[in-house]
Amino acid sequence: MLEKYLKRDNLYEYRGTTCLNCQLPLEKSDHFCPNCGQKNSTKKLNFGDFFVEFFSGMFSYDSRFQRTIRVMLFSPGKISKDYVNGKRMRYANPFRFYLSASIIFFLISGISDKFEGAQFVNPETGIREGVAAIKQDSLLKNELNEIPALKKNNIQMDSLLNKIGPSEPEAKKTYKDIYLSQKELDTINIVARTAKKLNIFYRYYKETNTINPDDAITELEYENTGWNKWLYQKAMRYDLFDNNPQLFIDYFVNKLPFIIFFYLPVFALFIWLLYIRRSFNYMEHLIFAFHVQTTLFILYIIGYTIDYFLQSEWGYTLANFVFVFYLYKSMRNFYEQSRVKTILKFIILNIIFFTLATIATIIALIISFSIF
Known part of the structure; x- marks a missing residue:
């Protein structure tokens, strides 16, 4: 019976009895390996098969992508609830989807000159x-x-x-006016000592344009340590950013998707503490946090796109108002608590969010400057 079926069904012609990927024994009726999921086929790859597999995979992802956006935007909290309840194949991975949405958002927001209105005061001229x-x-x-x-x-x-003409500037202090010897620096605490060194290094570089840290440290008669070299390099970087603030802004903005990615797990910890009496574990709170943040990026993408084409500012403003309502509805639907409890926790979460965001921004700025 099987032999007769094989003659008219060419699909079985390339079915193997062993998975070529994990070597698991298979039956001819197995379309895919139950162990690793690879298709049960011994057929050699040809040009047509390659494009069929490529486009089928692309449209399969596109289907999940569209469904994820649709449910995320129009059914607040549903996608998180479905995901934690095991309905995951129909949606894109929340973590990868977050990174994709955040990168697209920062690319689109970079098209418009967000810092066109920025005004910087030159410390040398006061202009x-x-x-x-x-x-x-x-x-x-x-x-x-x-x-x-x-x-x-x-x-x-x-x-x-x-x-x-401009008024005559006051006489500027040189590095010699604020200079402290190594012995004098050793008498003050490490924080004040580091700040003092940075100031001396910065003024010394401004006056001498010495690029080599070894030459500068030798001239200043400081210990030629790796720490002092690093501080001198940071002083040079500060001068670069001082003259070109947009350079550091662009650098920092490019890192924001990854900074927020590592910030959200900390925020999810506070959500877990706020809902500690509920039956959700930490990972479920984390998934909710990523879905909500991804929605914010999508709303901003829509808002920035509207503002870009209509040359307006209301798209971004509207996105903020929609997100406030969306966040409330997401918390209400996902955690299924009363309106009063949800509103109270909504206020508390926003206070926590902005507090943590401020702290995270300061830390991120320090780290970004340190590693630049």
């Missing part, structure tokens, strides 16, 4: 710098040029400002 400052100064000059008294006497603000 505002940046795109917004230039625009404001230009508008101010145009307005002053329209003053009747100036127009009547044909006086241009540019020439007037050039004649007046």
Whole structure:
């Protein structure tokens, strides 16, 4: 009976009796290996099979991707509840999906110049710098040029400002004015000593432009240790960021998806403590936290896209308002508590979130500067 079926069903022609991947014995009726999941086939790979497998895998993921976004946006809390209840094959992995959404968000948000309005004050001159400052100064000059008294006497603000000129800056302190010897530094605590060294190194670099840490430390007559070399390198980096603040901002923003990725497990710990009397374990709270944060990124992606094409600001604002309502509904549906308890815990969680976010940002800035 089986031989007769094999003659007319060519699918069985390439079925093996052993899994080529894990060597598990198989039956001819086994389409996939029950141990490792590999397809039971001895057929040599050809060009057509390669593209069929590639596109089937892509559309399979795309189906889960679309379902995940749809449920995540329009059924707050459902995707987390389904996932912890074992319905996982229909959705994308929450951790990988978070990374994908966060990276896309930061790429899209980077298209618009978010820091166009930033104004930086040059510590050397005290003059505002940046795109917004230039625009404001230009508008101010145009307005002053329209003053009747100036127009009547044909006086241009540019020439007037050039004649007046900036006031003479006060005499600046050099590194010699704040210099402490190695012996003097050893008498103060490590925190004050490190801050003092950084200040001395920074001023020394500004005045001498010495790039080699060994030469600088020798000239300053400090111990030639790895710690002092590292501090001098950080002083040079600080000068670079001081003159080009956008450089550090871009560097830090690029690291934010991964910073938040490691921040969320800490936040999930506080969620677990807040719901400690509920029957959820830590991992289930963590999945909920990742799903909620991913939703925020998706809403921001939609908001930034709207603002980019319509040249408006309401898309981003609307995303924030929608997320506040979404977070409440997610907590209500996932944890299934009363409205009063949910609102109270919603307020507490937001306070915890912003407190932890502030601490995490400070730590991340310090670490980012240290490893740059």
